[in-house]
Amino acid sequence: MYRYDEFDAKIVKDRVDQFRGQVERRLSGEILEDEFKPLRLQNGVYLQLHAYMLRVAIPYGQLNAARMRKLSKIARDYDRGYGHMTTRQNIQYNWVALKDIPDVLEELAEVEMHAIQTSGNCIRNVTSDHFAGATKDEIMDPRPWCEIIRQWSTFHPEFAFLPRKFKIAVTAAEHDRAAIRVHDIGLHMRQRDGVVGFEVHVGGGQGRTPIIAAMVNEFVPESEILDYLEAIMRVYNRFGRRDNKYKARIKILVTETGPEEFTRLVEAEYAAQQASEKIALLQAEIDRIHAYFAPPAFEDKAETSDAFERAKAADPAFANWAKINLHPHKQPGYTSITISLKPIAGLAGDATDSQMAVMAHLAETYAFDDIRVTHAQNVVLPHVALDDLYTVYRELDAAGLATANESLITDMIVCPGLDYCNLANARSIPVGQEIQKVFSDPAYEQDIGKLHINISGCINACGHHHVGHIGILGVDRKGEEYYQISLGGRADEKAAVGQIIGKALRHEEVPGAVKTIVDTYRDLRTSADEKFIDAVERVGVEPFQEAIYASE
């Protein structure tokens, strides 16, 4: 877990005081919206359809009980009793009044949190694998490097006014759960001859121009990574387009320049760095940050738990949840659990203040005070003893937090859409809910297997529709909501952009079309073991197009 030193605490406190003054001047009319807008955005404050929205940074999705309790309190005291988890592993409040936001930020500072760099053309919250430090399939815990990159990128004066926003993700597991190839920079931690380093991918992104990142360097040793990142940022800052916001992301620069030439520019910039410019990251400093993320004091336990096995035998609902929502832990006798925020016909990614309080309590009591927000808008308790699992499950169930659907078709990424967002063209949430109802029979859903549906309410792609196995994009046709469907997208180590399968459908046609796609898959899969995405890659989109559009 990261910690503030006295400088961090002072910087954040000073920023709260500064913003309080800016808000006071805005409320008095001394400054108007045009002047105030860049100031509020630098503090995570948007003006949405109904109200201000405050986006709070959760560094690489990492929380503890005290921070989750604070988020719960803010939801209760300043908002309407809930918050929304985002695909950048952050939380958004939808109804907070501007006059209250300085007080909210002050409360956040009490628990070492803030809303800085959650908007604007700067380096945003670094994201990572939500099972970091727990999962069996990682070569190391990536969070210390997420934290080092966070410290490097926070208030970095050279990168405060980039051509456009900038997103970095880090993973250390072979299976990429952090979607690094659709980030401006994606870092995959590697080890070579005993040296820790990073495979560097640059120029991925979604929005109106979806692009999979190019690998620009197979291995940058950890001692050089910040200097290498600086070289990338400098090339982007210098050559990235500022004449057209739709062409301003680094993905356009990499594409227009060509990955080889872009890499050459980065290498030249890196080579030209003077010794005095280098970030002399001392090993002692690296070690200090790593110490913050030391593994919890696990007990020596057997791989299996009698209590766990007995509970599964006695309670089929628990057994079903445990089959779906657990992830293998590197420590024998422990597991990581996904708390799904996708109940059938619920609001994807939303948690009420009371649910946040329950999650905080469980983390503190049973999970080494560790909580993660996932980029798929769920919450993870990464370290839970199998012996305690049934107790944790029952408390989750009582709080409406025991939906058994992790990575299944009803576990969708859904942006706020036109129900909240000023940019959206169409609603996302009701479409997701209606699709969920089609697949609400657990036997049917589990027969389908792993399948990611991602829904965005506009081309900005906050719902990651381009990389959904089934992607759904809301579009506006003369004031009416239509939805474009794509197939074959994926955000993992085989990242791909989905292919649009035909003309957009009316709102009410979408759930039926998704069912047709799914049933077509079930008919053509080679066996129950062939996943949806694998089947789409094998047969292409044509059988699905025919199934949906054949009658026209």
Added chain:
Amino acid sequence: MTSVRPKLKPETPKTVTAWETATGNVVWLRADQTWTQDLEEIGVFTGEAAEAALAAAKTQEGSITDPYFMEVTADGEVAGRETLRESIRANGPTVPYGVII
């Protein structure tokens, strides 16, 4: 960046809408050019009167934020291409929120 707002013809009935700066609440202009949070109370304007109402609203950008024209019928019902957006803006999300399912 906000959504593109359609240009309305002078004769198209319209009101002026904005956000209350302190709270972010959605507000509309009454006929007497005071602000209301009740869609039932809005003023309907056309032509030069509408332009004058918007110009007057823009002089109040301390207490309100980003005023713009919203299309309505002569009876004050939300109308036009932005009906869905403005209805949601007026009435809130179309899905229940803040509840445990």
